[in-house]
Amino acid sequence: MLVLVLTAPLVACGTGDQAGRVYLGSGMTDRVFVLDSRDGAVLDTLTLDPRRGETDEPHGLAVAPDGRHWYATLSHGEPTLWKFESDGDRLVG
Numbered sequence: 001m002l003v004l005v006l007t008a009p010l011v012a013c014g015t016g017d018q019a020g021r022v023y024l025g026s027g028m029t030d031r032v033f034v035l036d037s038r039d040g041a042v043l044d045t046l047t048l049d050p051r052r053g054e055t056d057e058p059h060g061l062a063v064a065p066d067g068r069h070w071y072a073t074l075s076h077g078e079p080t081l082w083k084f085e086s087d088g089d090r091l092v093g
Contacts, residue, residue, distance in 0.1 A: 021086075023070055027057030032072060034089060044089055048072060048082060058082075 021043065022035040034044040048058045060073035067086055074080045083093035 023061050023063070025058040025061050025072060027059060027075070030058065032058050032061070046089055048074060
């Protein structure tokens with residue numbers, strides 16, 4: 001049984017091949033988890049850690065209306081907006 005306790009922003013991407021993916025920001029670990037919305041399985045784990053050794057806390061997750069990109073902001077250090085391709089979760093900006 002999977003129990004998911006949400007203590008961070010949660011965003012679902014619902015178009016094309018990316019349908020059914022959920023992005024969960026984990027501030028205390030500087031990670032974004034990509035989950036399968038059907039069974040909660042972790043599909044990928046991304047580390048957003050521009051300041052090594054410091055907690056940057058990814059939050060403010062959002063998916064573009066067309067589903068092609070998703071975004072995360074960091075709350076500590078210099079305010080930063082990260083842009084990823086939804087297909088492969090590759091950082092593009």
